[in-house]
Amino acid sequence: MEGFIMVPLTVLKVSLPDKAALLLGLLISNSKQHGYAYGRNQYYAEKLNCSTRTITKLLKLLETDFFIKIEDGHSFKRRIVINQERLTNPNYISELVERACYHNK
Numbered sequence: 001m002e003g004f005i006m007v008p009l010t011v012l013k014v015s016l017p018d019k020a021a022l023l024l025g026l027l028i029s030n031s032k033q034h035g036y037a038y039g040r041n042q043y044y045a046e047k048l049n050c051s052t053r054t055i056t057k058l059l060k061l062l063e064t065d066f067f068i069k070i071e072d073g074h075s076f077k078r079r080i081v082i083n084q085e086r087l088t089n090p091n092y093i094s095e096l097v098e099r100a101c102y103h104n105k
Helices: 018-030 041-048 052-064 084-088 092-100
Strands: 068-071 079-082
Touching: 018 041, 018 052, 018 079, 041 052, 052 068
Parallel strands: none
Antiparallel strands: 068 079
8 A cells, every 4th residue: 555645624725736735744744753754855755756846845835834844954954843733723824914913912
């Protein structure tokens, strides 16, 4: 059996490219044991049948959309941490904006 990738429903409600959603599913799966994912871009590119450049762009997109946080991004000890609140709270972005806006204080 080849296996499968699970993607949270909240991710499907956001306008992410399909490969970004699949990559996030892989990252979630890979982060179960240690609390973070640590695979190289080459590993994810092979799993998703795309280039390492595409993986780099998708990781940046997921980080920009607050799904992940990349620690030590330029190190071979890179950690990719999943933002669980972003996955479980459909109002995460609007609440984040509301907290950050100076006129709401």
